[in-house]
């Protein structure tokens with residue numbers, strides 16, 4: 001695994017985490033959070049705000065009532081009288097405390113309702129933009145980095161709410177306490193600040209260190225997560241066992257875990273040191289504050305009862321300040337993640353497939369590629385190079401060529417997934433760029449080579465292209481019958497409602513060929529005007545394959561345009577036009593008779609004869625032709641690859657023809 005430190009866009013984070021920076025950003029963060037909360041649940045926000053105001057008032061009132069209790073208790077006269085005098089104020093103290101507790105519970109419940117809604121809103125607002133991003137950008141590493149770091153923003157949004165509420169709550173309590181202290185003696189106010197300054201410094205320092213560490217180790221954590229998933233992955237399980245990749249991965253995982261543990265230890269040591277230093281400083285300033293209070297009392301600047309209230313107010317005030325400092329820092333920390341989410345949302349919006357354009361109400365009569373060149377992002381050579389071709393409604397089109405010649409790329413451009421880098425694709429004369437892409441997609445059904453095997457039920461797997469019809473039993477049965485998928489369904493324990501993903505309760509695994517039938521049923525169920533099938537039968541047995549091709553071709557007569565990408569050249573005999581691609585260029589085209597004739601470049605003919613010859617010689621002699629040119633081997637799926645020479649000294653080819661696994665000749 002390759003580490004790439006600092007993949008998220010927090011390059012400036014280290015410089016920006018000073019306490020002053022944080023303070024300056026607070027109004028903006030506050031506004032942003034409140035507006036998010038307002039959109040998520042305005043009622044909950046109002047309830048939280050009102051109950052927090054009420055709590056602050058109750059705190060101030062409680063402290064003043066406490067002061068009255070103390071004044072009564074410290075007055076001259078018999079104890080019984082003093083206690084009796086204090087009783088009404090005591091009742092007020094209890095009432096204020098009960099009121100504050102009730103409001104705290106109300107605020108907690110409302111905040112609990114608000115938090116998940118804000119998280120949902122934040123996550124959804126990003127994902128709904130990301131699902132509309134152009135394919136070309138989805139494959140870009142820079143965009144992936146933005147989206148990956150934006151994902152942290154979802155939970156950050158919820159935490160922002162918590163911390164904002166925390167700040168408001170601490171601020172209110174602080175205002176109440178400050179008011180009381182100012183009434184008791186103005187000199188007490190700065191004391192409150194003096195006690196909290198060292199703690200604030202320590203909290204900020206520790207939080208900043210944690211944040212920086214999280215940023216630097218983010219990629220490490222992602223890679224560790226990827227390894228963990230691989231170790232328990234069902235797909236990787238066979239190779240983990242047979243190839244012995246398990247211990248290798250475990251070793252990597254362990255090394256990464258050890259490095260992460262070292263970082264945690266480093267942070268814990270630093271935090272312990274900071275904690276010790278700030279506690280010592282706080283202790284000193286608190287000692288100083290109480291000494292000043294004692295001096296005020298002894299010098300007669302303040303009555304004893306007020307001194308006791310001031311001590312209580314100072315304790316509660318410093319606790320409030322400490323909470324506020326911590327919340328402010330976390331608010332800032334989470335806001336960085338939230339900024340990532342906002343950035344991801346904006347970037348996704350800028351890279352989105354346009355929602356507007358010329359309508360495509362009817363199936364196109366002609367789709368034309370005019371000198372289309374397409375280069376994948378971050379690739380030097382074009383995958384398609386100056387391709388011009390025409391596809392007419394109701395035709396069966398075959399795309400053939402060696403591996404990497406551009407067949408799949410062409411299909412994806414045809415489906416509107418990519419736009420040409422140069423040249424143009426037109427639908428009935430209108431440039432694809434000007435068309436409403438949702439309409440374009442609406443006319444296409446795709447069975448890609450690596451089609452999605454949704455971890456859902458068989459029903460959802462077939463109906464996902466038209467989810468509104470998911471409960472249309474006739475339509476489902478029609479699709480299954482078309483793809484000959486009934487045999488697959490009959491074997492499933494819950495029929496249509498069987499979960500096609502092992503590892504979940506009741507989930508099953510399908511074979512490659514069974515999945516391909518489901519994919520064909522999905523394409524049929526979608527019922528689109530243009531059906532693009534990329535290697536739709538590669539995992540099917542010969543009989544199923546012949547049958548599947550027959551069924552796919554039959555759709556063309558029903559006015560559907562069929563585009564078939566395949567290496568099975570015998571199955572394209574009936575295609576209206578066969579396009580032969582080579583290294584991204586169109587090298588030959590025509591119907592079967594044309595591309596097989598002696599007049600053309602003969603590329604298809606050579607491939608076809610090679611494939612035919614292979615079957616014939618296989619039957620006749622049980623051996624493959626030996627003079628196959630390298631670039632045609634891709635097109636011959638059953639061609640056996642030559643045995644790889646083992647270049648290690650003193651070793652002969654392993655398991656080569658005529659060799660037993662132990663290396664001895666079998667004769």
Ligand SMILES: Nc1ncnc2c1ncn2[C@@H]1O[C@H](COP(=O)(O)OP(=O)(O)OP(=O)(O)O)[C@@H](O)[C@H]1O
Nearest residue numbers: 139376379383401402403404405406407408409410
């Ligand atoms: N998503 C991608 N990003 C970058 N390059 C890609 C991508 N997909 C394909 N390519 C490259 O584009 C070229 C054409 O690939 P394409 O998949 O279209 O070929 P193909 O003819 O369908 O091959 P095969 O017969 O193996 O399926 C290849 O060089 C391939 O490596």
